[in-house]
Amino acid sequence: MEPLTATPALTNWPGLFAPTSPPSLRAPQPAPIRPGEIDIAHLLKVGMKPVPTGGRVSMFVLRGFLSEAECTALITRIEASHRPSTVVYGNGDDSYRTSSTCEFDTRDPVVNWLDGKLDRISGIPPRYGEALQGQRYAIGQEFKAHTDTFEPNDPETERHCAVAGQRTWTFLTYLNDVEAGGTTRFPALDKLIQPERGMLVCWNNLRPDGSPNPDTLHHAMKVRRGMKYVVTRWYRERAWR
Numbered sequence: 001m002e003p004l005t006a007t008p009a010l011t012n013w014p015g016l017f018a019p020t021s022p023p024s025l026r027a028p029q030p031a032p033i034r035p036g037e038i039d040i041a042h043l044l045k046v047g048m049k050p051v052p053t054g055g056r057v058s059m060f061v062l063r064g065f066l067s068e069a070e071c072t073a074l075i076t077r078i079e080a081s082h083r084p085s086t087v088v089y090g091n092g093d094d095s096y097r098t099s100s101t102c103e104f105d106t107r108d109p110v111v112n113w114l115d116g117k118l119d120r121i122s123g124i125p126p127r128y129g130e131a132l133q134g135q136r137y138a139i140g141q142e143f144k145a146h147t148d149t150f151e152p153n154d155p156e157t158e159r160h161c162a163v164a165g166q167r168t169w170t171f172l173t174y175l176n177d178v179e180a181g182g183t184t185r186f187p188a189l190d191k192l193i194q195p196e197r198g199m200l201v202c203w204n205n206l207r208p209d210g211s212p213n214p215d216t217l218h219h220a221m222k223v224r225r226g227m228k229y230v231v232t233r234w235y236r237e238r239a240w241r
């Protein structure tokens with residue numbers, strides 16, 4: 001299994017500031033960015049590093065996104081208020097998702113600060129973002145292979161997507177170094193992401209045509225020793241709030 005690596009940022013491209021070509025020779029303009037989507041040039045500008053996926057998924061990483069003190073403040077809040085995690089599509093496997101979830105207090109200034117920081121780095125207007133959510137994994141807990149999108153042609157999908165549409169991007173931040181286990185595995189991409197305190201990982205859940213991308217399938221693997229804490233923000237196609 002190939003570990004996560006980031007490609008170097010692309011700078012000083014030849015011809016970047018070349019004179020404007022005559023109209024007939026100008027390169028075609030990129031398609032407008034859909035609501036809830038991201039301008040990749042913006043992610044590169046703010047320091048996100050692309051992860052090689054063979055063009056199958058747009059994925060980026062940023063180490064040191066949160067400081068140790070910021071991570072500790074969020075872990076304290078998760079520990080103070082968490083409940084067993086749930087799933088949208090039951091499959092009869094009681095061990096499918098065994099973590100705990102924290103619904104943060106939206107009046108909390110720390111939570112509002114992180115919301116704003118994620119909105120600025122993503123470049124997506126705040127109204128497209130779901131409420132920030134924390135996850136807690138104790139020893140032996142996991143979330144088996146899943147995608148963050150809602151399954152097409154399912155009654156539950158209509159209920160969850162009727163207003164805000166499908167999930168577009170996932171922004172996941174690791175809050176601690178895990179002693180053993182707790183890796184995030186993307187089997188279709190042959191990628192393993194080891195939790196690292198303060199590291200932000202984001203990926204596009206959709207294909208260019210707007211359909212769910214099955215290659216985003218990922219598994220929050222069992223924690224073998226210690227604890228694992230993450231915070232996640234998902235963005236939608238239409239306004240969430």
